[in-house]
Amino acid sequence: MKALIALEDGRIFEGTSFTGPGEAIGEVVFNTSMSGYQEVLTDPSYTGQIVTMSYPLIGNYGVNPEDMESAAVHPKAFLIKEYHATPSNHRSRATLAEFLQQHGVLGVEGFDTRALVKHLRTRGAMKGVVSTVDLDPASLVQRAKDSTGLIGQDMVKIVTCREPYGWADGRPVPGTDFTTAQPGIDQPLKVVAYDFGIKYNQLRILTELGCRVQVVPATTAAATVLAMNPDGIFLSNGPGDPEGIQGVVENVRALLGKKPIFGICLGHQILGLAYGGSTYKLKFGHRGGNQPVMDLTTGHVEITSQNHGFCVDMNSLDKEEVELTHINLNDNSVEGMRHRRHPAFSVQYHPEYAPGPHDARYLFERFIAMMRK
Numbered sequence: 507m508k509a510l511i512a513l514e515d516g517r518i519f520e521g522t523s524f525t526g527p528g529e530a531i532g533e534v535v536f537n538t539s540m541s542g543y544q545e546v547l548t549d550p551s552y553t554g555q556i557v558t559m560s561y562p563l564i565g566n567y568g569v570n571p572e573d574m575e576s577a578a579v580h581p582k583a584f585l586i587k588e589y590h591a592t593p594s595n596h597r598s599r600a601t602l603a604e605f606l607q608q609h610g611v612l613g614v615e616g617f618d619t620r621a622l623v624k625h626l627r628t629r630g631a632m633k634g635v636v637s638t639v640d641l642d643p644a645s646l647v648q649r650a651k652d653s654t655g656l657i658g659q660d661m662v663k664i665v666t667c668r669e670p671y672g673w674a675d676g677r678p679v680p681g682t683d684f685t686t687a688q689p690g691i692d693q694p695l696k697v698v699a700y701d702f703g704i705k706y707n708q709l710r711i712l713t714e715l716g717c718r719v720q721v722v723p724a725t726t727a728a729a730t731v732l733a734m735n736p737d738g739i740f741l742s743n744g745p746g747d748p749e750g751i752q753g754v755v756e757n758v759r760a761l762l763g764k765k766p767i768f769g770i771c772l773g774h775q776i777l778g779l780a781y782g783g784s785t786y787k788l789k790f791g792h793r794g795g796n797q798p799v800m801d802l803t804t805g806h807v808e809i810t811s812q813n814h815g816f817c818v819d820m821n822s823l824d825k826e827e828v829e830l831t832h833i834n835l836n837d838n839s840v841e842g843m844r845h846r847r848h849p850a851f852s853v854q855y856h857p858e859y860a861p862g863p864h865d866a867r868y869l870f871e872r873f874i875a876m877m878r879k
């Protein structure tokens with residue numbers, strides 16, 4: 507079935523839907539990971555976006571129950587070069603097309619994704635429409651131009667949990683009790699995790715390292731969190747523009763200095779705002795499993811997994827209060843910071859990987875050490 511992809515600047519691509527009829531409007535972004543499409547699709551940070559993969563063959567290992575990073579598929583459409591309909595993998599339980607159809611997400615293949623990626627890299631991420639229903643290029647371009655876009659929007663309220671939950675035996679457990687610790691851990695730590703669009707691997711790693719985790723909705727009051735008497739507070743990743751989120755930054759500011767805090771991606775950006783800083787939009791963002799980052803405190807370089815379009819503006823922060831700890835070696839943008847007086851640190855990238863290299867997992871251990879101190 508014919509599908510058109512129209513960008514707000516007038517560029518059109520013609521592909522074929524491999525999931526049946528559909529239409530989607532969103533910000534078009536690219537991811538350079540060579541595998542891990544299921545983790546990309548289930549990462550809540552892609553809410554409101556249309557994702558294209560630079561790797562040309564997708565679907566060849568199917569989908570499985572273990573690689574879910576949340577319970578849903580979040581991009582509005584998935585654009586690939588070549589769809590592989592007959593997966594070969596002992597873990598596979600369904601094809602990518604079945605998975606997308608089950609979640610009502612449009613998949614389009616059979617066009618020059620490299621040209622699309624190069625276009626976005628040159629011109630920047632932009633709004634687009636993908637459709638099998640409206641095949642009039644002028645109408646699609648106009649609708650892309652007229653769409654709301656991500657800037658200033660609160661996307662966190664769409665994906666955050668409605669009720670608190672814990673994490674045990676590799677799955678969410680409804681309720682407000684800190685779940686029991688993994689066997690064999692002495693004096694487990696209690697962590698409250700703010701869910702801004704959390705990826706499950708953050709919860710898997712925290713529990714593996716001996717934490718009892720309680721996940722709470724994004725706007726949970728600081729006083730409620732402190733009343734739970736946690737050893738530390740974790741701020742998750744999440745979708746959209748950090749400056750558009752309502753009812754979150756003031757709570758995080760109220761928690762500063764009260765308990766150790768570790769933030770990842772959107773959690774890092776929210777910390778930047780809580781420190782009194784601002785964020786800005788990168789031209790095309792960082793999405794993939796091959797982003798080089800230097801830890802300025804050790805001089806070590808890590809290859810990191812990333813998915814973000816916004817960035818903390820270090821110039822908006824008081825250098826006496828906040829130290830830059832990590833930078834991106836491709837464009838020198840801010841990748842990590844720590845507060846000089848309060849026990850709080852954060853990274854822009856994804857130390858929980860999924861998908862991507864495991865180089866930065868040590869940061870979870872750094873959080874554990876900070877809580878133990």
Ligand SMILES: NC(=O)CC[C@H](N)C(=O)O
Nearest residue numbers: 743744746771772815816
């Ligand atoms: N993965 C994330 O947490 C992304 C953060 C934010 N939505 C951005 O695009 O920059």
